[in-house]
Amino acid sequence: MVITIDGPAGAGKSTVAKLLAKKLGFAFMDTGAMYRALTVKAMRCQVRLEDAEALVALAKKTHIDLLNEPGQPLKVLLDGEDVSEAIRATDVTNNTFYIARTPGVRHVMVEWQQLMGRRQSMVGDGRDLGTVVFPEAEFKFYLDADFAVRCQRRIDELKSKGQPVDPKDLERDLAERDHQDISRKVGPLKQADDAILVDSTRMSVEEAVDFMFSRIKSKI
């Protein structure tokens, strides 16, 4: 069984998806982490981020794995190396759009994700899971929240990790990322017609998870 959670940055998708997966005993697939991991590799290899062909070639010779271990945070492996922390750096976040806008790279990513979805029951979060990657998913959710709330959540998250954060920069970057995700030609951020909209503006993480869990349980 595949459950998809799409939505904009800062809506809480990863946190909710992780907890929902745990509750259901499913694997968790953070597809944003995969785009981020390839960005790390492209930056390290000094591939020109505007060079679509080079990015596709790089994707084809890269191995990205998501490791679900009981009781452990998701591990993101880039050619076997644990890059779970490196992928969260601000410059990686801001450069991921070059990778995500490249159709050939998305094609490679979608194939990997579909392969993972065939292997195990899972909860995946991203932008295009309900529309492109798993159009036949059993349950689809679109998690959204007001812009100001999404910004505040990101600020709290970075502060809790001890990372410096300028609220104005963060607001600008998040708005820019929303725009890039929505306006991209291939695999844009979009609510699938059959996805259930969950507005988490006034919901706690637990409430969002419980809401999704009860919708799933009522049908299986």
Ligand code: C5P
């Ligand atoms: O979810 P997260 O914010 O970590 O994703 C990082 C970036 O990866 C997003 O801004 C988006 O551009 C891209 N992404 C995507 N398709 C997905 C997941 C993430 O294009 N399925």
